[in-house]
Amino acid sequence: MNKNVKPPETRPAGRGRNVTIKDLAAALGLSITTISRALNGYSDVGEKTRKRIAEAARQMGYRPNRNAQRLVTRRTHNIAWVQSDNDRKFVDPHFVEVMAGVLRGARAGNYDVVLTSDTPEHELAVYDRYVNDNSVDGFIIDLPREGDPRISYLLDVGRPFVVHGRNARAGEYGWVDIDNYGNFYNLTRLMLANGHRHIALVNGDEHFTYALYRRRGAVDALIDGGLGPANLKVLNSLHPMGDAGFKLTSLALADPRVTAILYSSTIMAVEGHSAIVRQGGDRQLAIATMDDELHYLDLSPFAGQFSFVRSSLREAGAGLIGELIRQCEQGGPGQGHLIPSSFHLAQGMDGAVLNEPMPENRR
The missing domain is CATH 1.10.260.40 (lambda repressor-like DNA-binding domains)
Incomplete structure (x- = not known):
């Protein structure tokens, strides 16, 4: 003692x-x-x-x-995370993974997370209330949109915040993201290098920038490969992604020219695989998907069958709370943090193109 x-x-x-x-x-x-x-x-x-x-x-x-x-x-050690009132969002495995990283990081930093929700038309009123009563030190924003009013509001009032994702104003605030554009540019380039000319993209909701940038990456890879947007069949799910994989894959398979499918989520890829099996026949399809390392989903049956680009949403959650705590405790402008991704190819796929640098005008 x-x-x-x-x-x-x-x-x-x-x-x-x-x-x-x-x-x-x-x-x-x-x-x-x-x-x-x-x-x-x-x-x-x-x-x-x-x-x-x-x-x-x-x-x-x-x-x-x-x-x-x-x-x-004059600090509360409270962080606000305001969600749209969406029953499906709260059982979305992608959201749960981010939340796990946020909560563990908040606990380590001795912060509490105030999680609340409201309808989209009333969300800004929630931010305004927290700002005016000084009940939180900062904010987490997820699923950014171009021209996002939440980002504009918090920039105007000068409160610390961090965004899971980016939009055109990313140079003005702190963010944590993956290279959505670059990952899907490279997945599309991979398919082109392996002989595929008609590709389906089973994407998320393009109201949100992560899905919008993924489509742009795929389209630009086709253009750089001497093809064009007509060679990409885009099929969008509503948010959150998850239960649309079977339906959207069936629509992709209705086009006999499609020989490769890119998915924005492993959940949709796994459901889509069921549609491919049900169709049967001799059609050979190349499958590639974003893998957010969802802990509840066992992907081992698809090892060697799918190509994956992997990045941890749980790591992104930890990065979000870490950047926000840094702003709250040290001050200064927000900083951007890019979570790394890694490619894991299906058997028989030639990945040499992934070792080539992306053209300067596509960075």
Whole structure:
């Protein structure tokens, strides 16, 4: 036991009252002001004293009073994440993966996440309420759109926020994303290099930039390959993606020219595989899909059959909360963070083209 901390009789027992700064001050023989400034990270407290106070706080079970801290630091340690009121969104495995990363990162950083929802037409009122009552330190935005009013509002009021994804104003705020454009540019280029000329893209909802940029990447790869948009059959699901794979794959297969299918989600790819099996026949199809590393989905039966471009949504969630905490605690402008992706090819696919740099005008 640290000899500088008074014996246990000075500490509350069991379910008694919480340990306070006053208790720490009495146990250590220091002023309440010194204890408070050390626990709140002020630089005028020496490192040796700071460590002594931190160890005593740990031994005595001290937990900071958030309301008292808020008065001193003007920070709440609360993060708001406002969702559109969509029953399907809350059971979407993609959302769950991001949320797992966010919650673990928030716990490690000693922040709480305030998760709420409202209808799209009332979402901005929720942001406005949180800003005006100063009940949160920052915001997470997901599923950005071009001209997104949430981004415009938070830029105008100057509050910390981070976006899962990007739009045309990405240079003005913090974000975490994958290279949606580049990944689907390269998947399309892979199919072209392996002899496929008519490709179906089973995509997400193009109201959101992730899906919009994926289609643009595929179209540009076709153009750079001497073909054109007519060689890409685009089939869009509503958000969230998940239960449209069978139907949209059936529509893709209705075009006998299609020999390759790109999917925006492994959920749709797995459902689409059922449509391919049901159709039967001798048709040889190349399948490639975005793989967000959904923990509940076992893709081992499709190893060697599908080509995958993999990137972890859980890692993206951790990156979101990490960037937002950095903004809240250090200040300064938001920063962009690109989560890496890796390609894993089906048997028989020649991936040499993936080693070639993307043309400069497509970066």
